[in-house]
Amino acid sequence: MTSEMIGALLPLLVGLPLLVAGLLVMTGPRLRLHAVVNFATMLTMLGAACGLVYYFWAHDGGAVAHQVGHWPAGIAIPFAADMFTALMLSVTMILTVVSIWFAQASRAANSRYFAPLVLILTTGVNGALLTADLFNLFVFLEVMLLPSYGLYVLSANRNLPLRRVHGARLYVTMNLFTSTLYMIGVGFLYGTAGSVNIAVLANQAQTDPTVAFAGAVSIFALAIKASVVPVHGWLARAYPGTSPAITALFSGLHTKVAIYAIYRIYAVVYNGDTRFLWIGVVLFSLTMLIGVFGAVGEKTTRTILAFHMVSQIGYILLGVALFTELGLTAGIFYLLHHMIVKASLFMSTGAVEVRYGTGVIGALGGISRTEPVIAVAFMIAALSLAGIPPFSGFAAKFMLIVGAVEAGEIAAVVVMLFVSLITLLSMLKIWTGMFWEKGSGGPATKTGTIITSATRDPYAHEASYTPELATEATHSQVTTLTGAQTILESDESTVPRRRINFALAAPSVILAAITVAFGLGAQFLLALSGIAADGLLDTTQYVQAVLTP
Amino acid sequence: MTLALTVAILTAGAVYLFTKREMLRIILGFVLIGHAGNLILFAAGGTDRRTEAFHPSADPSVMADPLPQAFVLTAIVIAFSITVFMLVLAVTGDKTDDTAQKVEELDVAAESASDGVRRIPRKTNGQERP
Numbered sequence: 001m002t003s004e005m006i007g008a009l010l011p012l013l014v015g016l017p018l019l020v021a022g023l024l025v026m027t028g029p030r031l032r033l034h035a036v037v038n039f040a041t042m043l044t045m046l047g048a049a050c051g052l053v054y055y056f057w058a059h060d061g062g063a064v065a066h067q068v069g070h071w072p073a074g075i076a077i078p079f080a081a082d083m084f085t086a087l088m089l090s091v092t093m094i095l096t097v098v099s100i101w102f103a104q105a106s107r108a109a110n111s112r113y114f115a116p117l118v119l120i121l122t123t124g125v126n127g128a129l130l131t132a133d134l135f136n137l138f139v140f141l142e143v144m145l146l147p148s149y150g151l152y153v154l155s156a157n158r159n160l161p162l163r164r165v166h167g168a169r170l171y172v173t174m175n176l177f178t179s180t181l182y183m184i185g186v187g188f189l190y191g192t193a194g195s196v197n198i199a200v201l202a203n204q205a206q207t208d209p210t211v212a213f214a215g216a217v218s219i220f221a222l223a224i225k226a227s228v229v230p231v232h233g234w235l236a237r238a239y240p241g242t243s244p245a246i247t248a249l250f251s252g253l254h255t256k257v258a259i260y261a262i263y264r265i266y267a268v269v270y271n272g273d274t275r276f277l278w279i280g281v282v283l284f285s286l287t288m289l290i291g292v293f294g295a296v297g298e299k300t301t302r303t304i305l306a307f308h309m310v311s312q313i314g315y316i317l318l319g320v321a322l323f324t325e326l327g328l329t330a331g332i333f334y335l336l337h338h339m340i341v342k343a344s345l346f347m348s349t350g351a352v353e354v355r356y357g358t359g360v361i362g363a364l365g366g367i368s369r370t371e372p373v374i375a376v377a378f379m380i381a382a383l384s385l386a387g388i389p390p391f392s393g394f395a396a397k398f399m400l401i402v403g404a405v406e407a408g409e410i411a412a413v414v415v416m417l418f419v420s421l422i423t424l425l426s427m428l429k430i431w432t433g434m435f436w437e438k439g440s441g442g443p444a445t446k447t448g449t450i451i452t453s454a455t456r457d458p459y460a461h462e463a464s465y466t467p468e469l470a471t472e473a474t475h476s477q478v479t480t481l482t483g484a485q486t487i488l489e490s491d492e493s494t495v496p497r498r499r500i501n502f503a504l505a506a507p508s509v510i511l512a513a514i515t516v517a518f519g520l521g522a523q524f525l526l527a528l529s530g531i532a533a534d535g536l537l538d539t540t541q542y543v544q545a546v547l548t549p
Numbered sequence: 550m551t552l553a554l555t556v557a558i559l560t561a562g563a564v565y566l567f568t569k570r571e572m573l574r575i576i577l578g579f580v581l582i583g584h585a586g587n588l589i590l591f592a593a594g595g596t597d598r599r600t601e602a603f604h605p606s607a608d609p610s611v612m613a614d615p616l617p618q619a620f621v622l623t624a625i626v627i628a629f630s631i632t633v634f635m636l637v638l639a640v641t642g643d644k645t646d647d648t649a650q651k652v653e654e655l656d657v658a659a660e661s662a663s664d665g666v667r668r669i670p671r672k673t674n675g676q677e678r679p
Contacts, residue, residue, distance in 0.1 A: 135620055142627045149634055169572060169638050176579055176631050183624055184586045190617060191593030 003545070006055060007066035010079040013048060013089070013126045014140075017041055021119035034115035035104055041119065042097045045126070049089035053528065056083040061531045063545035065132065073549045074200060080132040080546045084332060084532035088129050088260050091336050094514070095252035095343050096122055098507045102347050103245035105503040106354045111154050117147040121253070128257045132546045134186050134196040134218065137261060138179065141225075144257065145175050148250065152242045167241020174234040178224045185218030198264070199546035202539060203271040212276075215269050222265075225258035228317065229287040232310045236294060239309075240302040244350025244359075247302060251309060251346055252339045259313065259335060263320050263328075267536035268543065272323040280321030285412050287314030288419045295426045301349040301359040301434065304426060305342070308385065311419060312338050315400060318416075322407045328533035330399035333526055337384070337392040337518055344381040344511035348374050351508060352434060355499040361433035368435040370498055373505045375435045377512040382427035384515045387420045392518030392525075399526065552592045559585035572639040576632060583628040587621045594618070 020041045024034055056062060061083060067076035081089075100118060103109040124144025131137050153168050190196050192210040205212040227235040235255070239247050266272065291311030298304045316338060319331010351374055352367055353359040368375035384391030387398075397420060404413045518525055535542060559581045566578030594614035601613055 135623075139623060139627070142631075146630065146634075149631075153638075165638065165641065169635075172631065172635055172638060173575060173579070176628070176635070177582070180579075180582055180586045180628070183620075184589050187586070187590040187593040187617070187620070190590070190620075191595070 003062070003064045006052070007064040007079070007081075007545075009048075010064070010066050010081055010130055011068055013045055013130060014079075014123055016045065017119040017126070018123045021116040021123070024116045024119070025113075029112040031110065031112065034112070035100075035109070038100055038115040038118060039097065042093060042100065042122065045122070046090065046093035046097060049086060049093050052081060052086035053083070053090055056086055056531060057528060061535055061541065063535065063542040065545040065548070067549055070549075073547045074195070074197060077136050078132045078197070078199075078546050079130045080199075080542060081130055082532070082535040082542050082545075083528065084260070084263070084535055085129050087332065087336060087528060087532055088256070089126065091339050092125055092129070092253055092256070093122075095339055096125075096249065098347075098510055099245060099249035099252070099343065102248060102350070102504070102507040103243075105501075105507070106243070106245050106350070108243040108245035113150065113154060117150045117154070118249075120147040121151070121249075125253050125257055129260060132198045132542075134189060134198060134201070134265075135183075136196075138183050138186055141182070141257070142179060144254070145179070148254065149175075151246050151249075167238050170234055171238040171241070174224070174238065178221050181224070182218055182221035185214060185216075185221055188214035188217055197546070198268050199543040201269045202543045203269075205270040206273045212270065212273075215265060219262055219265060222258045222262050223283075226255045226262065226313055226317070227310050228283055228313065229290045229310065232287065232291065232313075235310055236298070236303050236306040239306045240300065240359075244302070244346060244353050247306075248343045248346035248350060251306075252343045255309070255313060256335065256339055259316055262317065263331070263536060266320055266323075268539045271539070272537065274323070277321050277323055280317065281409055281412055284314040284317045284321050285415045287311065287317070288415055289314075292419045292422045292426065296422070299361050301353065301361065301430055302346070304361075304430060305345050305349065308423060308426065309342055311423065312342065312385070314419075315397070315416065318400060318404065318412060322403050322409065323537075324403060324407050325530070325533055325537055326399065326406055327403035328536050329526060329530045330396065330403045332529040332532050333392075333522075334396040334400060336525070336529070337396045337515065340511050340514050340518065341381050341384045341391075341393060344377065344508050344515065345385065347511065348378040348381065348508035349430065349434070351500045351504045354504065361430065364434050365436065371500050371505070373509060374500055377505070377508040378435065379431070380512040381508070381515060382431065383424075384512075384519065386424035386427055388424075390516070390519045392515045392522065395519055395522035395526070552588050552596060556585045556588050556592075559588070572635070576635045576639060579628070579635070580632060583624070583632075587624055587628075590617050590620045590624065 020037060024037060027033060055064075063080060063082040065078050065080035067073055067078050069076060071077075096118070100109070103114065103118075109115070121144055124140050124142070124147070127140035128137055128144060131140055149168070149172050152171055186196055189201065189211065192208065192214045193201050193204050195201060201211070201215075205215045224231040224234075239250060242250075270276070288311050291307050291309070291314060294310065295304045295307035298307060312334075316331055316335045319327050319329075319334060322328070322331070349359060352364065352371065356364050356367070358364060380391060384393035387393040387396070397416065401413050401416055404410075404416070563578040563582035563585065566574045566581065569575065569578075594617035596613075598611075599613050600611050603612075
C-alpha cells in the first residue's frame with residue numbers, strides 16, 4: 001500500500017470506535033453482544049496498529065498523514081502517524097483489550113454503558129495520538145476524558161461512597177483545570193505563531209521566545225496530566241477511588257497520552273532545544289524520588305502502585321529531557337514497558353482485591369499459597385518494575401542509564417539507581433503484606449477463609465452487584481463476627497479454596513508474559529524504538545508528511 | 550487592553566472561588582476560568598488589529614479571524630458539558646461530602662475564612678469552635 005492510502009485509513013481508527021459505540025448504545029442492555037462487539041472492534045484496531053508498526057518497520061521510519069476532508073495542507077486538520085504513534089497505538093490497544101477482559105471478569109463491566117464508554121475512550125486516545133493539530137489534541141483529550149468520568153463513577157466501589165465522591169470530584173476538577181490551562185496555552189500559541197498545526201509550528205519555539213513561552217504553558221498543562229512533581233498530588237488520590245479494572249485501564253492510557261504529547265511537542269515545536277533540557281532533568285529526577293518516597297507511607301496496594309507510577313513517569317520523561325538518540329530510544333522503550341508492567345501490577349493486585357475484598361497491606365496473607373498464578377504474575381511484574389533481568393524493566397533502565405551517562409547527567413543516574421532500590425523494597429512490602437504467609441492460623445488467614453463462605457450469598461442473589469460490593473459488604477459483617485469470637489462454618493477451613501478463576505487471573509498473566517517477551521526480545525523492540533526516536537530527532541519527514549496535500 | 554483586564558478579573562475571581570471548600574463554589578470558579586480561557590482564545594485572533602466579522606469592505610486582512618471563534622465555540626461546548634457533570638457530582642456527594650467532614654483536620658483560620666464550612670453540623674468532642 002502506498003503511504004497515501006494508509007494515511008487515508010488513519011481517520012478510521014478514530015471513526016470506527018465512535019460509530020460502534022453509537023450503535024451499541026442503540027442496542028440496549030444486551031451485555032453479551034456488547035462484550036463481543038467491543039472485543040472484536042478493539043482487536044481489529046489492534047491489528048491495524050500492528051500493521052502500521054510493520055509498515056514503518058519495513059520502510060525504516062517515515063511518516064504518513066492525511067488531510068481530513070481534503071482541505072489544502074495547513075488549513076486542514078491533519079491526522080499523522082509515524083513509528084512512535086504506531087507503537088503507542090499498538091500498546092494502548094493491547095492494554096485496552098486486556099483491561100476490558102479484566103473488567104468483564106471482575107464484573108466491573110456489567111453496565112449497558114460500559115462498552116460504549118470504553119469505545120469512546122478509545123476514540124479519544126487514538127485521536128489524541130494521531131492528530132497533528134494542537135487544538136484538535138485538546139478536543140481529543142476531552143473526548144478521552146468525558147467517558148472516563150463516566151467509567152470512573154459507573155464502576156466505582158459502591159461500598160466506599162466517600163472515597164468515590166472524593167476521587168471523582170478530584171479527578172474531574174483536576175482534569176478540567178488542566179484542559180483549560182492547555183487550551184489557554186494553545187490560544188497563546190495561536191496568538192504568537194499564528195497556527196496550531198504542529199507542522200507549521202515546527203522549530204518556531206527555538207527561534208521565537210514568545211512561542212517558546214506559549215508552548216511552555218501547554219507543556220505545563222500536559223505535565224499536570226502526566227503527574228510530574230510538583231503537580232503529581234492528584235494521581236495517587238484519584239486513581240484508587242474507582243474499581244481496579246478502571247484503575248488499570250486509566251493507568252495505561254491517560255498519563256501516557258500526555259507523555260506522548262510532551263515528547264511530540266518538544267521534538268517538533270522546540271526541535272529538541274538544548275537550552276531548556278536542564279529543567280526537565282531536574283524536575284524528572286525529583287519526580288522519580290518524590291514518587292517513590294510517597295509510596296513508602298501508603299497502606300493499600302493501589303495507592304502504593306499509583307505513587308510508583310509517578311516515580312516511573314520521571315524515568316519515562318527523562319528520555320525527552322536527555323534528547324539524544326540513545327535517551328529517546330530508552331525513553332520510548334521505557335514508556336511501552338511501563339504501560340504493560342503497571343497495568344499487570346494493577347490487575348494482579350486488583351484480582352486479589354476483587355476476590356478477597358481488600359487491598360490493605362497486611363489485611364491478607366498467604367495469597368501466594370492459595371493463588372500461585374497471581375503471585376507469580378505479580379512477582380514477575382514487580383521485578384520488572386524494579387529493573388531486574390531478564391524482564392523488560394532491566395533493558396529499559398539499562399538503556400536509560402547508558403543514555404544518561406552518555407549525556408553526562410551523572411546525578412540523574414545516581415537518582416535512577418537509588419530509586420530502583422526503593423522500588424524493589426516497596427514491591428517487597430506488597431509481597432510480604434499480601435502474598436506471603438502470615439503464619440498458619442494467624443488472624444489474617446482466618447479472616448480470609450471466613451470471607452469465602454460468607455461471600456457466596458450476595459453473589460448468587462444480586463447479579464447486578466459488583467463483586468467488590470458483595471465482598472466489601474460481607475467483609476464488615478465478618479469482622480464483627482470474628483470480633484465476637486464466632487467462627488463461621490466453612491467447608492474449606494483447612495485448605496483455602498482458590499478464588500481467582502482463570503478469567504480473572506489471565507489478564508495479569510498475559511501482561512506479565514508480555515514483559516518477559518519484551519525483556520527477552522528487547523533487541524527487536526529497541527530497534528523499533530530507535531526508529532521512533534529517529535523520527536523525533538529529525539522531524540522533517542513528519543513535518544513534510546503533514547504539510548503535503 | 551479591555552480583554553486583558555477582563556481576563557485578569559475573571560481569573561482572580563476563579564482563584565478566589567477555588568480556595569473555597571464547597572464544591573458549588575469551585576464549579577462557579579471553573580465557569581469563570583473557562584470564560585477567561587475563552588477570552589484569551591478570542592484575543593489570540595488579533596482583536597486589536599481586526600474589525601468585525603462581516604465588514605462591508607470585505608477585506609480579509611481586517612476581518613475578524615474566524616478560527617479562534619471556532620475554537621471558543623468548541624471550548625464552550627466542552628466546558629459546559631463538564632460543568633453539568635460536576636454539578637451532578639456536587640449534588641450526589643451532598644450527604645457524604647468528605648471535604649466537609651474532615652473538619653478536625655482544618656486549622657481554625659482556614660475554617661473561619663471559608664464560609665463553606667459553616668454549614669457543617671458541629672459534632673466535636675466537646676471543643677468549642679469559633
